[in-house]
Amino acid sequence: MLKSVKNIISLALALFLTISIVSCQGSSDDDSDVIIPEVNVPEEQEDYKLPDIDLSHWKVTLPIGNPTEVLPPEIIDYATNETLKPFMYNDSIEGALVFYTYPGATTNNTSYSRTELRELMNPDDKGKTNWTFAEGGYMKGTLAMSDISKDDDGDYHRAIIMQIHGRLTDEQRDLIGEDDNNAPPMLKIYWTDGAVRVKTKVLKDLNASYEDLLETDAWGDDDGHTFSETVGFGKFTLEVKVTDGRMEVILNEKESVVYDDIHIEKWGVFENYFKAGNYLVTKDSDAFSKVKYFELEVNHD
Numbered sequence: 001m002l003k004s005v006k007n008i009i010s011l012a013l014a015l016f017l018t019i020s021i022v023s024c025q026g027s028s029d030d031d032s033d034v035i036i037p038e039v040n041v042p043e044e045q046e047d048y049k050l051p052d053i054d055l056s057h058w059k060v061t062l063p064i065g066n067p068t069e070v071l072p073p074e075i076i077d078y079a080t081n082e083t084l085k086p087f088m089y090n091d092s093i094e095g096a097l098v099f100y101t102y103p104g105a106t107t108n109n110t111s112y113s114r115t116e117l118r119e120l121m122n123p124d125d126k127g128k129t130n131w132t133f134a135e136g137g138y139m140k141g142t143l144a145m146s147d148i149s150k151d152d153d154g155d156y157h158r159a160i161i162m163q164i165h166g167r168l169t170d171e172q173r174d175l176i177g178e179d180d181n182n183a184p185p186m187l188k189i190y191w192t193d194g195a196v197r198v199k200t201k202v203l204k205d206l207n208a209s210y211e212d213l214l215e216t217d218a219w220g221d222d223d224g225h226t227f228s229e230t231v232g233f234g235k236f237t238l239e240v241k242v243t244d245g246r247m248e249v250i251l252n253e254k255e256s257v258v259y260d261d262i263h264i265e266k267w268g269v270f271e272n273y274f275k276a277g278n279y280l281v282t283k284d285s286d287a288f289s290k291v292k293y294f295e296l297e298v299n300h301d
Contacts, residue, residue, distance in 0.1 A: 049095030052295045057120050059127070060277070062087050063104030063113035072123045087115045091146075096292035098146060099278035103287055109182050109216075116277035118165075119298060130167050130271035131300055133264070134244045137164075139274045139298045144235045145191045146290040151282070155193065159289045160279035162189040162238055164247075166270040168214060176214050183270050184219045187240065189249065190281070191291070194232040198225045198249050202263045213269050222263075227251045235294065244268070274298055 055078070059071040062083070070084055078084040087100050101115040122129040131137050141162065148156050166183030173181050190197040201219040205212070212218050229251060239250040245265045250256040278291040 048092040050090060050092065051095055051097040051293060053097055053293060054297075055117075057123060057298070058117040059120055059123075060084070060088060060117050061107060061114055063101050063106075063115060065105055067105035067107060067113070071126065072120070091292060094292065094294070096144070096146075096294045099291045099293065101278045101280050101289060103280065103283050103285060108180065111283060112279060112281055114160075114277065114279040116160075116275055116279050117296075119274040121273075121300070127167075127273070130273045132271055133242055133247070133268050135300060136244065137240075137242045137272070137274065137298065137300050139240045139276065140237065140295070141276055141293055141297075142235060142237045142295040143291060143293045145194075145231075145233050146292045147233075148191075148289040149282075149284070149287045151284060151287075157284070157287050157289065158190050158192045158281040159291060160188050160281060161191050161276070161291055162240065163187055163275035163279075164240065164242070164272050165275055166267070166272055169271060172214050172269075175211060182216070183214070184216050186267055186270070186272065187247065187249070189238060189240075191231075192226075194230050196227045196229075196231055196236070196238070196251055198227075198257055200247070200259055200263070201267070203266050206262060206266070208266075210269065213266060225257045227255050227257075229255060240274070242272075 055075050056072050058075065059069055060075055062068040062070070068083065070078075070081070074081060075084070078088045079090060089098050089100075090096070091098050099115040101113055104113045106113055118127065120127055121131065139162065143161060145159070148159060150156055163185050164187035165185045168178065168181045168183050170181070184201050186201050188199045190199065200222050202222045203213070204218060204220050208218055231251075237252050239253070241248040241250070245268065246258065246260040247264055248256055248258045276293065276296055278289055280287060280289045
């Protein structure tokens with residue numbers, strides 16, 4: 001019975017529409033008088049995506065304060081944290097975590113500012129637990145330079161997007177009479193004018209004593225390596241693989257550079273930790289940079 005009623009209604013509606021169309025067409029000899037209503041079809045709403053990044057073993061340094069650092073568990077709620085929101089926020093369309101920075105507050109031993117993550121193997125001890133090359137480590141990130149300022153010559157500024165930073169143990173610190181645990185960064189990976197450039201440390205005197213090895217000024221910069229593939233402002237993947245006496249940096253799973261020389265061997269005296277984010281290498285007052293991380297993982301298997 002219900003089906004019959006529906007059929008009758010459908011037939012009646014179809015007849016009504018047919019009569020209406022015929023009436024409109026017959027009301028004028030000029031078809032241009034017939035107005036066909038425009039149908040607006042709404043565009044499909046894009047799905048919101050979140051970055052694939054676990055922040056429970058990272059702290060972040062910001063270009064404000066003295067400078068300001070935010071650790072777990074506060075960093076995990078970065079989307080609602082008023083201190084972090086201007087510097088760490090989601091691009092929910094692309095599924096990325098954006099790191100924004102500009103020249104501002106700096107850490108000790110540097111002139112530049114950053115919005116950068118620092119690995120915490122044990123968040124409870126605030127960075128006292130770290131790793132050696134003998135113990136090994138692996139970091140992989142998928143990222144992109146989103147936006148960056150230019151200098152007065154029209155060239156893009158540079159930003160460091162990944163690091164391996166050295167650290168003195170408390171015993172090493174006391175041995176050389178330092179007032180903190182800072183050691184040089186063994187690895188810096190730069191975004192520079194659309195290219196990815198790797199810089200590492202080399203020992204100035206290969207015959208340096210153990211105690212001398214621990215001094216920051218015992219280490220200089222190598223000549224650097226620029227990958228042949230240009231990444232521009234597109235998405236790319238970086239991997240850093242560390243084992244005893246060996247370090248490898250891989251771009252987009254295709255091109256790699258390996259360090260396995262005497263300098264890496266000597267570097268084995270230090271503890272280390274990974275860093276990732278946006279370290280802007282300029283003090284120009286109007287400079288800025290935005291780096292997007294889509295994925296970031298670290299392990300020490």
